[in-house]
Amino acid sequence: MTKELGSKLANSVRQAKAKQPQKNTQDTQQVSETPAPKVESELPLSPLPARRVWPD
Amino acid sequence: MLAQVFSVANQKGGTGKTTLSMNLAAGFSRRGRTLIIDADPQGSAGQWAGLSTDERPFPVSVISVASNLAREVSRMRQDYQYLVIDCPPTLETGVAQSAMSISDKVFVPILPSPVDLWASVRLTDAIDQIKISNSRLQAYILINQLELRSAMSRSMSQALAEFDMPTLQSCLRRRAVYRNSALEGLSVYCMGKRGESAVQEVEFLIEEILTS
Numbered sequence: 178m179t180k181e182l183g184s185k186l187a188n189s190v191r192q193a194k195a196k197q198p199q200k201n202t203q204d205t206q207q208v209s210e211t212p213a214p215k216v217e218s219e220l221p222l223s224p225l226p227a228r229r230v231w232p233d
Numbered sequence: 234m235l236a237q238v239f240s241v242a243n244q245k246g247g248t249g250k251t252t253l254s255m256n257l258a259a260g261f262s263r264r265g266r267t268l269i270i271d272a273d274p275q276g277s278a279g280q281w282a283g284l285s286t287d288e289r290p291f292p293v294s295v296i297s298v299a300s301n302l303a304r305e306v307s308r309m310r311q312d313y314q315y316l317v318i319d320c321p322p323t324l325e326t327g328v329a330q331s332a333m334s335i336s337d338k339v340f341v342p343i344l345p346s347p348v349d350l351w352a353s354v355r356l357t358d359a360i361d362q363i364k365i366s367n368s369r370l371q372a373y374i375l376i377n378q379l380e381l382r383s384a385m386s387r388s389m390s391q392a393l394a395e396f397d398m399p400t401l402q403s404c405l406r407r408r409a410v411y412r413n414s415a416l417e418g419l420s421v422y423c424m425g426k427r428g429e430s431a432v433q434e435v436e437f438l439i440e441e442i443l444t445s
Contacts, residue, residue, distance in 0.1 A: 179384050183391030186347060190395040193351040197358060 236268075236313040238306060239442070240336040242329045244359075245352035246322035248342045249377040251277040252411050254319035256431075257340075258293040259420030260439045265314030270306065271297040272328050273321040284418030291418055293317075302331045324359055333363045336370060338442065341398070342377040342405075345386040350393075357398050373445070375438070376404035401445075403438035405431075 241254045254269060255278060261267040271278035282291040298305045302318075309316055318336065320329040333339050341356060343349050353374070360372045374393055380386045393400045405411070410428050414421050421428035421435060 179387045180391070182384050183388035186350065186385075186388050186392035187395050189347055190350050190354065190392050193354040194395070197354060 234314070235310045236316045237338070238310065238316045238318065238336045240318040240320055240329075240332040240339040241342065242320040242333060242339050242356065243341050243343065243353060244322055244324045244329065244356050245349060248322075248344055248349060249405070249411075250322065250342055251281065251319050252415065253340065253342050253375065253377065253405070254278060254317050255281055255291075255293075255415070256411070256420050256422075256435050257439065257442075258315070258317040259291075259422050260435050261315040261317065262292045263422075264439075264443075266312070267293050267315040267317065268309055268313045269293050269295040270302070270309070270316060270318045270332075271295050272302055272318050272332055274299065275321070278319045281415050281418060284416065286418070289417075289419060289423060292420065292422070302328065303335050306332075306335050324355065330359060330363055333360060333370060333372075334367045336367070338371045338373065340373055340375050340401070340442075342375045343389075343393075344378050345376060345380065345383065345389045353396070357396055360398065371445070372398050373442075374398055374400040376400065378407040379404045380407050401438065401441055403434065403441045405434055405438070 239257070241250045241257070243250060251273070258267050258269045269278050269282075276297055279295045279297050282293070282295045285291040306316060306318070318332045320332050324330065339360065341353060343353050357372075360370070364370050364372075374396060376386075376389055376393075390400070408431050410421055410424050410431050414424050414428065417424075421431035424431070
């Protein structure tokens, strides 16, 4: 039973991989070349201060 | 010597990222100076540590970093031996990617369920892309909340073989003590006899991490 279930799970993962959208090379370049600015520009406003130390 | 930087990431919520981060950090703190970086705007790591008391403080400091993660980590690397980054459960903001781009190792906790497996497929693609710029990054899957009596849990290895990422031999079992320790603002290391089995598996995990 475990083996059968394992096969089903493995098949479902293969299907999930097949459904993945094609990798966008332009996005790859953006992430790899300028990771920090991307984070800054896309971060939502946080209610927390930029850096909070616990404990003080 | 610069700190080793470990990220805990999965874009799916509820996979145990914070629980893993907190207990890993508690274990690392027994080996060297350790800091937890809470990169998740939900702030669960900070909330966890904030529940501890002065008499029984959480053994590791938590800082919340909402921006300039790379710069903050670069600065912290000189003062600590281990940095553990608890990533947000999304790839949309770029924070998890930033964390992985400055990490030595990333751990992806996956629960033994089909939905968790499917959701993790996208993350493996993201990790592959980050490895282009951060060639030292090593990525590992960690099975979390394993239930030995469950056929689903026992079937995981077959499904995980489909991922282009190794799975750690160590895994964390589903134990109430992980949840209870959060409520007390502690790690499993401080839970006495109730935490013994959990401590043992976290220790196995840390040894595997440090030697892999």
